[in-house]
Amino acid sequence: MAENAQAGSNTQAGSRQRILVVEDEPIIARAVTDRLTAEGFAVEITGDGPSAVERARSYEPDLIVLDVMLPGFDGLEVCRRVQSERSVPVLMLTARDDETDLLVGLGVGADDYITKPFSMRELVARVRTVLRRFERAERAEASAISDVLRLGPLEIDQKARRVRRDGHEVHLTPTEYDLLGCLVRHPGTVLTRALLLEQVWDWADASGTRAVDSHVKALRRKLGADLIRTVHGVGYSFEVSA
The missing domain is CATH 1.10.10.10 (Winged helix-like DNA-binding domain superfamily/Winged helix DNA-binding domain)
Incomplete structure (x- = not known):
């Protein structure tokens, strides 16, 4: 069952950027969620393809941290389905030797990637970079x-x-x-x-x-x-x- 890892009240979370973490390895999922929550993000986690698509639809995250290897169907299919419904930045997690998955992932709508194993500092830096880039793009389009x-x-x-x-x-x-x-x-x-x-x-x-x-x-x-x-x-x- 997907785990809700949001910190604080709904009112508090509503003012923070929302991140959906899709990772089926509990230790990695918890570590990523704890670090992003500590950095001030509102975070939800889920661990399989079908629930990831549904959660992305209901939660409307500002960014998705998405593992490639998932039960149900993989992260590539999750990315494809999510992007067909709503444009959202995706940071893909991939094994170091999965170059094919990486290239396909970028082709179906992932915006950036980080290879396992990774440091939490690097992950947070990539998340902030992607979010900052899209905020800047939205301001430019608005003006x-x-x-x-x-x-x-x-x-x-x-x-x-x-x-x-x-x-x-x-x-x-x-x-x-x-x-x-x-x-x-x-x-x-x-x-x-x-x-x-x-x-x-x-x-x-x-x-x-x-x-x-x-x-x-x-x-x-x-x-x-x-x-x-x-x-x-x-x-x-x-x-x-x-």
């Missing part, structure tokens, strides 16, 4: 001068964070939307992977190039392969016909 940006077949509603291609709405995860936004702000300009990591992920080094490549692949799958050009060995460029 956008133009509500709707039209580029070729794309229509981007900047305040609602919605994207349409040829009039059909396309569901993007938060990170996919932010990556697209970074690219379309510099049409025709080649942006290096390192720059994209800095601008979209807040990463100061180039160790996460797989994250960039996986999210570009996801954008191409959803929006078409004709909008983002690969410059081999350098990065990516948004291209649209005049």
Whole structure:
């Protein structure tokens, strides 16, 4: 049975950022929950795929810490189902040698990842970075001068964070939307992977190039392969016909 690990009253929790921890190993789940609660977050935990999707629906967390290996169905399927209903940042937990799961996870909507074993300090830092990035993106969209940006077949509603291609709405995860936004702000300009990591992920080094490549692949799958050009060995460029 899923465990409710929220600290304090509902009124107190309501003013704090909510995190859903999905982890089936009780020791890890408790350690993560205790540390995030101590850091001031309101936290709930669950330990299997089906209950994770249901809890994400009812709890509406600000961020999900999601293990890949889960009973019921795995974290990749959890991420896919959750993101199809509501865009929410996802920090994925993965074993050090699970590169395939990692790449697939980034492709289905995970925003960042951390490999086991990890320190609680690193986990908290990643959680805060992801949350800060999405808060900044939301502020930027709220202050956008133009509500709707039209580029070729794309229509981007900047305040609602919605994207349409040829009039059909396309569901993007938060990170996919932010990556697209970074690219379309510099049409025709080649942006290096390192720059994209800095601008979209807040990463100061180039160790996460797989994250960039996986999210570009996801954008191409959803929006078409004709909008983002690969410059081999350098990065990516948004291209649209005049």
